[in-house]
Amino acid sequence: MTAQVITVTSGKGGVGKTTAVANLANALAMDGKRVVCIDGDIGLRNLDVVMGLENRIVYDIVDVIEGRCKLRQAMIRDKHYPELYLIPAAQTRDKNAVSPSDMVRICADLRPDADFVIIDSPAGIERGFRNSIAAADRVLVVTNPEVSAVRDADRVVGILEAEEKGTPSLIINRLNPVLVKNNDMLSAEDVLDLLGIQLIGIVPEDESVIIGSNRGAPVVADAKSRAGQAFRNISKRLQGQDVPFMDLDVQNGLWGAIQRFTGRK
Amino acid sequence: MSWFTRKPSAAESAKERLQLVLIHDRTDLTPAELEALKDDLIKAISRHIDIDPSAVQIGLERAGREQRLVADIPLKGVARRRAG
Numbered sequence: 001m002t003a004q005v006i007t008v009t010s011g012k013g014g015v016g017k018t019t020a021v022a023n024l025a026n027a028l029a030m031d032g033k034r035v036v037c038i039d040g041d042i043g044l045r046n047l048d049v050v051m052g053l054e055n056r057i058v059y060d061i062v063d064v065i066e067g068r069c070k071l072r073q074a075m076i077r078d079k080h081y082p083e084l085y086l087i088p089a090a091q092t093r094d095k096n097a098v099s100p101s102d103m104v105r106i107c108a109d110l111r112p113d114a115d116f117v118i119i120d121s122p123a124g125i126e127r128g129f130r131n132s133i134a135a136a137d138r139v140l141v142v143t144n145p146e147v148s149a150v151r152d153a154d155r156v157v158g159i160l161e162a163e164e165k166g167t168p169s170l171i172i173n174r175l176n177p178v179l180v181k182n183n184d185m186l187s188a189e190d191v192l193d194l195l196g197i198q199l200i201g202i203v204p205e206d207e208s209v210i211i212g213s214n215r216g217a218p219v220v221a222d223a224k225s226r227a228g229q230a231f232r233n234i235s236k237r238l239q240g241q242d243v244p245f246m247d248l249d250v251q252n253g254l255w256g257a258i259q260r261f262t263g264r265k
Numbered sequence: 266m267s268w269f270t271r272k273p274s275a276a277e278s279a280k281e282r283l284q285l286v287l288i289h290d291r292t293d294l295t296p297a298e299l300e301a302l303k304d305d306l307i308k309a310i311s312r313h314i315d316i317d318p319s320a321v322q323i324g325l326e327r328a329g330r331e332q333r334l335v336a337d338i339p340l341k342g343v344a345r346r347r348a349g
Contacts, residue, residue: 042285147279147286154287157330167330182275190280196329 003114007136011152013123016173021120022050027220027235029081033115036085040132041122045089051215062090096129100134107135139168145186167199176205181250201234290298315341
């Protein structure tokens with residue numbers, strides 16, 4: 001068995017890449033998969049706090065590359081899942097401390113003992129992004145149903161195709177079904193039609209995501225969270241299962257109004 | 266869409282704007298360059314056949330991730346010649 005390397009990227013910042021990585025990694029670990037996450041955002045690391053592992057960092061990826069520690073020593077074990085690890089980014093260095101070939105080498109070392117390696121790419125299309133896609137077998141592009149995020153996602157898809165990384169799969173994050181129903185937000189169909197790539201998941205806007213990030217406990221563990229359910233579904237699709245897309249239609253009538261009012265849907 | 270103003274919805278407006286922006290981002294062709302291309306096309310075609318330059322429409326269309334340059338060039342005087 002050799003791990004599949006998956007890079008999560010977006011072009012635009014703030015669309016939910018890090019949240020997606022933390023949630024997908026946790027969902028895969030829940031299914032018993034051996035997962036290693038790599039924070040590719042050198043100088044602006046955040047995956048550690050979203051996963052709740054910031055207090056355990058001793059070494060980081062640049063320490064591995066520069067030979068100050070072994071790869072194993074930079075792998076931080078998760079609090080809940082013993083086969084989930086994080087390799088943190090260096091906080092006091094810049095992107096040039098890592099090269100694409102360093103990433104390829106680190107991923108090659110991780111492949112034999114993991115099922116999934118998930119790389120959290122920084123925003124943008126520069127060095128950090130190039131490093132993050134260098135070793136990828138598969139790329140997931142995260143976007144929001146919003147003009148600037150879709151535009152940047154399209155640029156990234158174009159670059160990935162030009163680099164012969166194949167066509168990436170799309171995660172539409174923070175879709176608000178009420179706004180879509182009122183024609184105030186691009187629908188998932190609109191975004192798919194514009195970008196012309198394959199969909200792997202739609203994650204509804206959900207307050208529990210913010211609460212989970214604040215606690216350092218990704219929402220996939222919360223059985224009641226709609227976003228958590230969406231991430232669990234994406235993780236099943238990454239494992240090759242055929243899972244139907246969630247029904248995000250807004251309920252009409254009084255019951256729908258009550259659900260909207262109480263924020264459950 | 267509002268009944269009285271017929272203003273496009275925010276979603277429609279976002280989609281229309283994105284369609285245009287993405288076409289130009291993908292082809293790296295500005296509206297001015299497209300206009301220059303149209304002028305060159307009109308000149309080239311006019312050397313061979315009579316056309317009405319003001320009626321020429323040229324634009325970029327997309328289907329999935331494919332871009333296509335589409336020109337609509339009405340011919341001038343064909344109907345008259347046939348009648349005569």
